[in-house]
Amino acid sequence: MIEPGDHRETTLFVRADVAAVAVARLVVEVTAPDIATPLAFNILITNGVAAGIVTIPAGSSRTITLHAFDAGGVETHRGSVIVTIRAGTNPTIALVLAPLAGDAPINATLGSFVVTVTPAADTLSIAATATLTATIVDASGSPVADRVVWATLDPGVATVASTGDRTAQVTAVRPGGTTVIASFGGSGGTSAIIVSAIPTLQLIATGLAQPLYVTQPPTDTSRLFILEKPGRIRVIRNDTLLATPFLDITSLVATGGEQGLLGIAFHPNYANNGQFFIDYTDLAGDIQVVRYTVSTDPDIASPGSAQTILSVSHPTYTNHNGGLVRFGLDGYLYIGVGDGGGEGDPSGNAQSTTVLLGKLLRIDVDGVSPYGIPADNPFVSLAPARPEIWAYGLRNPWRFSFDRATGALYIADVGQDLWEEVDVQPGASGGGQNYGWNVLEGNHCFNPLTDCNTVGLVPPVLEYSHGVNDANGCSITGGYVYRGTRLPALVGHYFYGDYCGGWVRSFRYLNGAIQDQRDYPQFGTLLALTSFGEDTRGELYITTWYGNVWRIVPALPTSPAPVTTTQSRR
Numbered sequence: 001m002i003e004p005g006d007h008r009e010t011t012l013f014v015r016a017d018v019a020a021v022a023v024a025r026l027v028v029e030v031t032a033p034d035i036a037t038p039l040a041f042n043i044l045i046t047n048g049v050a051a052g053i054v055t056i057p058a059g060s061s062r063t064i065t066l067h068a069f070d071a072g073g074v075e076t077h078r079g080s081v082i083v084t085i086r087a088g089t090n091p092t093i094a095l096v097l098a099p100l101a102g103d104a105p106i107n108a109t110l111g112s113f114v115v116t117v118t119p120a121a122d123t124l125s126i127a128a129t130a131t132l133t134a135t136i137v138d139a140s141g142s143p144v145a146d147r148v149v150w151a152t153l154d155p156g157v158a159t160v161a162s163t164g165d166r167t168a169q170v171t172a173v174r175p176g177g178t179t180v181i182a183s184f185g186g187s188g189g190t191s192a193i194i195v196s197a198i199p200t201l202q203l204i205a206t207g208l209a210q211p212l213y214v215t216q217p218p219t220d221t222s223r224l225f226i227l228e229k230p231g232r233i234r235v236i237r238n239d240t241l242l243a244t245p246f247l248d249i250t251s252l253v254a255t256g257g258e259q260g261l262l263g264i265a266f267h268p269n270y271a272n273n274g275q276f277f278i279d280y281t282d283l284a285g286d287i288q289v290v291r292y293t294v295s296t297d298p299d300i301a302s303p304g305s306a307q308t309i310l311s312v313s314h315p316t317y318t319n320h321n322g323g324l325v326r327f328g329l330d331g332y333l334y335i336g337v338g339d340g341g342g343e344g345d346p347s348g349n350a351q352s353t354t355v356l357l358g359k360l361l362r363i364d365v366d367g368v369s370p371y372g373i374p375a376d377n378p379f380v381s382l383a384p385a386r387p388e389i390w391a392y393g394l395r396n397p398w399r400f401s402f403d404r405a406t407g408a409l410y411i412a413d414v415g416q417d418l419w420e421e422v423d424v425q426p427g428a429s430g431g432g433q434n435y436g437w438n439v440l441e442g443n444h445c446f447n448p449l450t451d452c453n454t455v456g457l458v459p460p461v462l463e464y465s466h467g468v469n470d471a472n473g474c475s476i477t478g479g480y481v482y483r484g485t486r487l488p489a490l491v492g493h494y495f496y497g498d499y500c501g502g503w504v505r506s507f508r509y510l511n512g513a514i515q516d517q518r519d520y521p522q523f524g525t526l527l528a529l530t531s532f533g534e535d536t537r538g539e540l541y542i543t544t545w546y547g548n549v550w551r552i553v554p555a556l557p558t559s560p561a562p563v564t565t566t567q568s569r570r
C-alpha cells in the first residue's frame, strides 16, 4: 500500500528575506543523533530573497541551523531550531537568524509543499485513458518545476504511468474506485478515479414459479433467497438453484390475482437467532405476517416454528395486499399493506387511520409477543388511530426499500389507471406522512376528480403517466438505491421498473430533487417485472413472472481469444 506520506525523506522549501541585510549566502545545516554526517545545503539568493529546497530524513531531534555569510565569507547571522520531521506534510517552521554583529535579524521559514492533481476526480470506462497533471507549490505559494512520483492505491482498478515531470496517464482496468497520488517532498496530491462499465443483466436462474422477490440474509454472501408466489422460498447458492425449497407453504397460501407469498425479511440478527418473517395471503385472503426460524440445516427452515405476528383482514378482493416486509436501519419491521383492493379504494381505507389497510406499518418484533409498538410511532397516542401506522394514504405499496447509506425510505405506490409514483422520506423522518391516495393519484385529484383538498398531503417525488393504452406502463415495481461496488457510477441511483412496460429506470434524489434520470434499453424488455432484490453487498437483482432471476452487473469487454502457448489458461 502506498500512501501520500510514505517517504523516508521530506523536502522542505526554505525562504528568507535578506534584502535589508548584507548577506550573500545562506547555508542550511541539519544534524541529528541518527545522521552520521551533518547535511548542508546552499540556498541561492536572488533579488534579496534566499529560496531553495532541502531534503531531510524523517525523524525526531533534527537540529536545523541556518548560517548567513557576507560577501567576504564571514558569518553574519545564525539561527537554530530542534524539530521532528515526519514523512508527509509538516507544519511550516519559523526561524529567526540572530545577528552576530550589529545587524538586523533575519526571519526565515521552512515549509511543506502543496501538490495538486487535476482533474481531482474522473470517471473512466474500462480501457479508457486520461491525463493527470500535478502542480507543486512551495510554502511561499510559488510553483516548483520539479518531478513528482505517481502511484495508484488499487492498480487492479486503474494503473498510472508517468509521462513527464508532472504528468501521467491513467488507464482504467476494471470497475471500481481508486486514488491516484502524485507525491513530492513528502506531500501528496490525489485524484479520485472511478472506473465504470455500463450495466447489463446476467441471468442467474430460470424456471422458477412466478418469482417475485430476491434477498439475502445479513452477512450471507453465498446464498440468495427467492420467493415463488405460490408459496415456496427457494435458495440459489453461488448461482446454483437448490432443488429443495427452504420453505414450502403452498398449502397455506391463496394465489389468486395478486395473492401469494409476497415478502420475506431476515432478522438483522439472523446469523444468531435464525428468525425470518414472511408476508402472505392465507386461504381466506387475509394478510399474514408470520415469524419462522431456520432448522439445524441452514438451507431448510423449520415449518413448525411458525408464529403469527400480525394478521390483516382482507376478505373482499384479491388485489392490493402490499406484501413486503423489511427491516429499517432502526431495527423495526416495516410492513406494506395495500388498500384492500377493488378499484378506487371503495371503503376509503387508505385515508382512515383506524384501519391497517393502505398503510406502511412499523412494529417491534424483538420485545413483547407477538409484537410491540415503537414508542416514537407517529400515531402512538392518537387513538383511535392504529399505533402500528408509520405512513398512510397508500394504494398498493408493493415494493418499498431503505437506502442503506442514508436510511431514506423509498415507496413505490402502484397507481389506479393513470399515474404511478415514488414517494421518498428522509432517514430522519418521524413518519406520519399522508401520501394522498385516494384523494390523489400521483399529483392529480382522484376523489373528487377536481378541486380536491390537498392540504397535508405529501406529493410523490416522481410520477409517470400510463400513457395511451398503457404505452408507458401500468404498474410500478419499486427497487433500491444502489449501494454496491460493481457499478460505481450508479451509486446512489434509485432503480425502479414497470410490470407492464418491462423497462428499468433510475434517478438520484438529492437535495429534494430528482436528478440524473437514466434508462437502460440494454436490459431489453423485462415483461412482467415483478420485483427488484438487493444482496448483502448492495448488488441488485430483478425477477420476472416468467421465471427468471437476473443480476445487474457491469458489461465487461469481451476477453480476447487466449494466446496459445505452453502456459495458456482460460
Ligand SMILES: [Ca+2]
Pocket: 393, 413, 421, 435, 436, 437, 440, 441, 442, 458, 459, 460
Ligand atoms: Ca400518493
